[in-house]
Amino acid sequence: MEGFAGPGSAGPAGLSLSEILQQSRKLTNQLGRDSDLPSIQLGIDQIESQSRKLASKSVRNGTPAADARAHYLLASGGIDAVQLTNAIEHTNIANTFEPLQPVYDTDLDGFNRHEHEQVILSMIEESRRETLDDFQRRLGDALHHDWQRQKRRLVEELGEHQPDTHEASALLRRSAGASAAPSSITDDTPNAALLHGRMVRYDTVIARMNRARAEHEPAPVVHAFMETVESMVQDASRKRALLEAWTVLKYMVRGASGERSCAAAYLDLDAFRGAPGAALREAWVAGARAYLEAQFSAYMEQVIAAAPLQAQRGGVPTVRATVAAFLRAQLRTPQGAWPAGVAREMDSETDTPLWAHLFYLVRTGHGAEALQCAHANEAVLQRADGAFLAYFKAWLDAPARQLPRAMREHLMAEYVTRFRATSLDAQDPYHYALYRLMGRFDVAKKFPAALVGSTENWLWLQLCLTCEAPGDGDAQDPTLRALTLRDLAGKLEKYGAAHFDPKGTRPLHYFQLLLLVGEFERAVAFLYAQPAYQVDAVHLAIALSYYGLLRVPAAADASQFELLSVVRGVAYVDLAKMVQRYTRAFASSAPREALAYISVLSLNADAPAPIGAEQVQRCHELVRGLILDAPSSSFVELLGTTRADGTPVPGLVEQHLDLLHLDDQRAFVRRIVLSAAEQCEREQRTTDAILLYNHIGERDTVIRVLNAELGATLMDPVPLAEFQAPGDGAAPASLGAAPRLVPLARSILASYEGQFGYQGAAGAVCHTLLGVKHAVSLYNDAQLLPALQTLEALHVLPLDAEARKDVVSITRKADEFKTLDENLTKNFSDVVLMAMTLLYKLHQELKASVTRTNSGALYEYRAQARALMMWAGMLRFRMSNETYSQLTRLDVYLH
Numbered sequence: 001m002e003g004f005a006g007p008g009s010a011g012p013a014g015l016s017l018s019e020i021l022q023q024s025r026k027l028t029n030q031l032g033r034d035s036d037l038p039s040i041q042l043g044i045d046q047i048e049s050q051s052r053k054l055a056s057k058s059v060r061n062g063t064p065a066a067d068a069r070a071h072y073l074l075a076s077g078g079i080d081a082v083q084l085t086n087a088i089e090h091t092n093i094a095n096t097f098e099p100l101q102p103v104y105d106t107d108l109d110g111f112n113r114h115e116h117e118q119v120i121l122s123m124i125e126e127s128r129r130e131t132l133d134d135f136q137r138r139l140g141d142a143l144h145h146d147w148q149r150q151k152r153r154l155v156e157e158l159g160e161h162q163p164d165t166h167e168a169s170a171l172l173r174r175s176a177g178a179s180a181a182p183s184s185i186t187d188d189t190p191n192a193a194l195l196h197g198r199m200v201r202y203d204t205v206i207a208r209m210n211r212a213r214a215e216h217e218p219a220p221v222v223h224a225f226m227e228t229v230e231s232m233v234q235d236a237s238r239k240r241a242l243l244e245a246w247t248v249l250k251y252m253v254r255g256a257s258g259e260r261s262c263a264a265a266y267l268d269l270d271a272f273r274g275a276p277g278a279a280l281r282e283a284w285v286a287g288a289r290a291y292l293e294a295q296f297s298a299y300m301e302q303v304i305a306a307a308p309l310q311a312q313r314g315g316v317p318t319v320r321a322t323v324a325a326f327l328r329a330q331l332r333t334p335q336g337a338w339p340a341g342v343a344r345e346m347d348s349e350t351d352t353p354l355w356a357h358l359f360y361l362v363r364t365g366h367g368a369e370a371l372q373c374a375h376a377n378e379a380v381l382q383r384a385d386g387a388f389l390a391y392f393k394a395w396l397d398a399p400a401r402q403l404p405r406a407m408r409e410h411l412m413a414e415y416v417t418r419f420r421a422t423s424l425d426a427q428d429p430y431h432y433a434l435y436r437l438m439g440r441f442d443v444a445k446k447f448p449a450a451l452v453g454s455t456e457n458w459l460w461l462q463l464c465l466t467c468e469a470p471g472d473g474d475a476q477d478p479t480l481r482a483l484t485l486r487d488l489a490g491k492l493e494k495y496g497a498a499h500f501d502p503k504g505t506r507p508l509h510y511f512q513l514l515l516l517v518g519e520f521e522r523a524v525a526f527l528y529a530q531p532a533y534q535v536d537a538v539h540l541a542i543a544l545s546y547y548g549l550l551r552v553p554a555a556a557d558a559s560q561f562e563l564l565s566v567v568r569g570v571a572y573v574d575l576a577k578m579v580q581r582y583t584r585a586f587a588s589s590a591p592r593e594a595l596a597y598i599s600v601l602s603l604n605a606d607a608p609a610p611i612g613a614e615q616v617q618r619c620h621e622l623v624r625g626l627i628l629d630a631p632s633s634s635f636v637e638l639l640g641t642t643r644a645d646g647t648p649v650p651g652l653v654e655q656h657l658d659l660l661h662l663d664d665q666r667a668f669v670r671r672i673v674l675s676a677a678e679q680c681e682r683e684q685r686t687t688d689a690i691l692l693y694n695h696i697g698e699r700d701t702v703i704r705v706l707n708a709e710l711g712a713t714l715m716d717p718v719p720l721a722e723f724q725a726p727g728d729g730a731a732p733a734s735l736g737a738a739p740r741l742v743p744l745a746r747s748i749l750a751s752y753e754g755q756f757g758y759q760g761a762a763g764a765v766c767h768t769l770l771g772v773k774h775a776v777s778l779y780n781d782a783q784l785l786p787a788l789q790t791l792e793a794l795h796v797l798p799l800d801a802e803a804r805k806d807v808v809s810i811t812r813k814a815d816e817f818k819t820l821d822e823n824l825t826k827n828f829s830d831v832v833l834m835a836m837t838l839l840y841k842l843h844q845e846l847k848a849s850v851t852r853t854n855s856g857a858l859y860e861y862r863a864q865a866r867a868l869m870m871w872a873g874m875l876r877f878r879m880s881n882e883t884y885s886q887l888t889r890l891d892v893y894l895h
Contacts, residue, residue: 199535204228205221210600219258222543225246260547264276265277267607286400296460297364300323303329310332320349320357323364344384345384354380387411391411412439415435485518489518520550527540534582553573580625583598620671624672626638638652640654640695693705699758703762707821710823713773717773717779723742745770768794771794779834796820798867799868814874833886842861843862868887
């Protein structure tokens with residue numbers, strides 16, 4: 001049979017068909033005789049028939065031979081199709097998914113175990129693939145989001161961020177007229193105009209602060225800003241929120257005596273962690289409590305005014321009468337009943353609950369009145385709580401309301417005995433709160449709900465529990481564990497802004513809370529993050545910096561884009577970045593105001609090393625940037641000038657030398673103007689560089705820069721009017737009004753030669769360059785003969801009779817040219833070609849109208865051209881072949 005070996009032939013493995021048959025029968029030996037599975041016996045004919053069917057099916061389903069063109073195409077790309085086909089045909093993947101140990105057909109447990117393992121592996125592979133895909137997707141989203149955020153910050157950093165319309169931006173670019181009439185802004189004015197008005201009003205406060213700094217006098221910065229906010233015409237809710245923010249700051253710095261009064265204790269971290277810092281934090285706590293107490297007093301008046309009949313304050317509004325009226329309006333029911341548990345002891349004078357009366361007297365900051373009330377009710381207190389009056393008096397009289405340790409321990413025993421065994425619901429919450437406040441007990445426990453109806457009440461209670469004295473409290477005893485101001489700040493940060501303002505109706509509320517716990521840097525950063533309050537955030541930061549209550553980061557720790565940096569748990573705000581971003585909008589149009597803001601950065605000169613020196617350097621960099629960004633016409637205002645009689649007139653920068661921490665005029669020149677001039681020169685802002693170099697008296701450098709610019713633009717014509725007005729010998733003060741190069745050069749030369757007798761070699765080169773440029777401009781204006789005469793008068797080319805009288809003179813002229821300034825020699829080809837073109841055109845004009853009277857001029861032109869060609873031939877290698885060819889062609893036309 002075709003395709004099969006005969007009975008006596010060997011199979012592929014060297015076995016006969018009979019041997020193969022015997023081996024196949026052994027495959028079912030392991031089934032045993034008792035197996036329920038029937039045996040299958042196939043004859044040779046049946047096997048042949050089945051084999052032929054399989055072979056025909058394979059041929060029928062097979063693919064035709066590959067096209068030869070495909071082989072050639074793959075081969076041209078370096079792919080060997082034959083080799084790949086062979087590799088695929090000899091690849092055996094039959095055992096890929098088979099178990100390592102053979103599973104017999106009747107081994108159901110083995111089969112199930114194998115399938116179970118395959119399912120697990122498939123699930124693992126599928127999970128791995130999904131995880132990888134999810135990771136790639138999330139990574140792409142994160143990268144895209146991060147890039148968008150960084151791009152926005154980068155655009156803002158580069159000064160291209162325009163949050164408002166073009167009209168708003170135009171309003172922000174302040175002019176003298178705009179700043180003169182801020183009162184014209186009303187509530188109906190667009191937001192940009194309101195913003196502009198706030199900026200103008202704030203400028204006046206900064207100017208007043210800087211004047212006080214220069215005179216070494218204290219400045220009421222916070223009060224000045226509050227007056228400014230009060231005078232702004234804007235909506236009532238915004239004004240109220242800003243006034244509250246400034247009021248909080250007023251209470252927090254009420255112990256500060258003036259400029260940088262808190263810097264030593266706050267900026268030095270070692271001092272802040274020691275006794276000076278503890279005293280400063282205690283002052284903050286006292287100020288924060290005083291603000292919250294004054295705020296609650298105002299709230300009391302509102303409650304009483306809302307329910308006068310129920311309050312029944314009476315005609316004499318004393319403190320105790322006011323508290324009693326508030327209790328009647330707040331606690332008593334319309335039927336006149338008091339809540340259960342608070343009316344056990346009543347005040348003998350007002351007939352209100354005694355413990356509530358004492359608590360709210362303390363809550364409103366009237367400690368003396370509270371003590372008087374306690375003495376007036378001594379008999380009641382003796383019956384209810386005999387030890388309370390002594391503890392209460394000692395607590396109110398103690399510095400920072402901190403009981404001595406021995407008395408505090410006795411009070412703790414009384415507190416544990418009286419309140420620990422009884423549930424809070426069965427106690428008078430005000431009696432309980434007074435004990436906790438006096439002893440600062442159980443700082444981790446919550447107060448009764450009746451006392452913490454608002455964030456301000458909760459914060460006041462927490463502030464009363466804080467203690468900054470070192471060694472106070474017991475870390476092992478939860479009752480005596482101390483609460484520090486930093487612990488309280490941590491609670492606020494843990495809750496976050498959304499917790500305290502979930503509806504978004506009080507945008508400055510979280511800012512005020514951060515101020516009240518001494519987190520000034522985080523408060524400023526939070527406020528600046530709100531676009532509507534960025535202007536106010538800048539000035540709040542300046543006020544904090546004035547008192548030394550704003551930490552700025554070292555250059556190594558500052559973030560590239562973020563204002564807030566946290567280094568080892570300490571927050572810093574980049575005030576320089578804030579000022580730079582703020583002044584960018586008006587620096588070019590209002591340099592005086594911008595300089596006033598920039599000088600604020602030098603307040604941090606007393607910061608610990610290296611921050612102090614870095615801040616002064618950053619201040620100088622911003623001043624230099626202000627000069628660089630200012631138009632040339634503003635240089636006189638910024639840098640000053642010199643009158644015609646030589647009297648110097650200082651500019652704005654020199655008037656702020658002390659505020660900028662520049663020791664003297666030399667330091668100002670070295671650190672500010674010279675570096676700005678060098679940067680202008682690097683950026684090819686030639687006119688600005690010349691004006692800056694001129695201001696500091698670098699005359700040789702001025703002439704050098706002038707020559708370089710004239711040499712670079714020598715063949716560019718300018719209007720002839722720039723050459724008609726002679727140099728008037730004016731002082732350099734007039735240079736700021738001459739931004740064009742030629743008038744500027746003429747004015748500088750006239751000034752230097754007239755006032756200072758300047759006779760440098762560079763000055764002669766400048767005169768020559770100006771002469772060549774004059775000739776170029778005359779040539780461009782078709783004034784050919786004056787142009788040739790101007791070139792001849794310069795004695796640079798062999799055009800005059802003396803220079804071309806013989807070969808020796810021409811050779812000498814060529815040698816002289818080699819020693820000329822580079823700014824002249826690099827334009828050699830263009831100047832020579834222009835001179836030859838002038839000779840050719842003049843010759844052609846005369847030749848077209850030749851008479852006896854002008855034949856001598858023709859000869860003169862030919863002689864000049866011949867000398868010029870001879871001279872150019874001696875300098876042959878200094879010009880291109882094309883230029884020399886043009887000269888030769890023009891010379892031929894002339895002869």
